[in-house]
Amino acid sequence: MIIGLALTAVPLFPEAEAARASGRERSCGCTDSAGGWVNTTTPRKIGSTVSDDSLHSAPTPARPKGTPRFPGGPQADPAGSHFERRIRSFQPRRSRVTAGQGDALRRLWPKWGLDIDGHALRLGELFGDDLPVVLEIGFGMGEATARMAADDPGTNVLAVDVHTPGQGNLLNLADQHGLTNVRVANGDAIILLREMLTPDSLDGLRVYFPDPWPKKRHHKRRLIQAEFLDLVAGRLRPGAVVHCATDWEPYAEQMLEVLDAHPEFENTQPGGGYAPRPQFRPLTRFEGQGLEKGHVVNDLLFRRVQHP
Numbered sequence: 001m002i003i004g005l006a007l008t009a010v011p012l013f014p015e016a017e018a019a020r021a022s023g024r025e026r027s028c029g030c031t032d033s034a035g036g037w038v039n040t041t042t043p044r045k046i047g048s049t050v051s052d053d054s055l056h057s058a059p060t061p062a063r064p065k066g067t068p069r070f071p072g073g074p075q076a077d078p079a080g081s082h083f084e085r086r087i088r089s090f091q092p093r094r095s096r097v098t099a100g101q102g103d104a105l106r107r108l109w110p111k112w113g114l115d116i117d118g119h120a121l122r123l124g125e126l127f128g129d130d131l132p133v134v135l136e137i138g139f140g141m142g143e144a145t146a147r148m149a150a151d152d153p154g155t156n157v158l159a160v161d162v163h164t165p166g167q168g169n170l171l172n173l174a175d176q177h178g179l180t181n182v183r184v185a186n187g188d189a190i191i192l193l194r195e196m197l198t199p200d201s202l203d204g205l206r207v208y209f210p211d212p213w214p215k216k217r218h219h220k221r222r223l224i225q226a227e228f229l230d231l232v233a234g235r236l237r238p239g240a241v242v243h244c245a246t247d248w249e250p251y252a253e254q255m256l257e258v259l260d261a262h263p264e265f266e267n268t269q270p271g272g273g274y275a276p277r278p279q280f281r282p283l284t285r286f287e288g289q290g291l292e293k294g295h296v297v298n299d300l301l302f303r304r305v306q307h308p
Helices: 014-021 099-112 123-127 143-151 164-176 189-196 216-221 226-233 249-261 285-292
Strands: 113-115 133-137 156-161 182-186 202-208 236-246 265-267 298-304
Touching: 099 113, 099 164, 099 182, 123 156, 133 189, 143 156, 143 164, 143 182, 156 164, 164 182, 189 226, 226 236, 226 249, 236 249, 249 265, 249 298
Parallel strands: 113 182, 133 156, 133 202, 156 182, 202 236
Antiparallel strands: 236 298, 265 298
């Protein structure tokens, strides 16, 4: 373990950090006079986050079972007809949704959202252009995703997660900063890869800080496994890069082992092993807090091999 690693997390949205520090928040989706990035999910007052069933309204009767959480927004089980007995690497959870996140889901999901329902997907039609597409699995609240999309407008990002507040937050960030190269997908990434994407359709894969499932009996739920890489290899173009990052060292060791052993991938590091954090991957506030506590973050970059 590396001890005493002195790295400082640069806030992805410094104006929002300053606002929180001074005890105030900017209004939803605002930017300062210089067009800086700010927090898009602004509570009206302390404790003002509300459940998704009661946004913008007085108390109403409970939502009938089976009714969409956000009409026109992400569906609770978009691939329900594809139910199968399979170990999953994620577990959907209900969370509170702020007013800003809920508004973004209602306004922007029909435009930039995608439910993973098992039907064939044409990425050119989804984005409206032929730019290269990188798939990101698990984006949290979307701040790093939005920053990377802003820094590389020539690459489209298809970001997949099942966390409703994060979906709303990323949509809001994309809207406020004019990120037309971001699409937000809701559902199981395995179904997306297996049934919806065509071979050689992706130019990269990002998996940042996936659930480490630390208990031994849960290791089978970890996403980065040989079977997953078999599926991914068929969707990546030769030369495409798989980029993983984790702060759970035992999981990093497993990632390195399975990637090294897979015949369709090669380490981009000449001497093998882990890679330094690339400058294009932002150091988030939460990652910085982990580093201050002595956590070690490992990046892995492996390239899809080009066969003769």
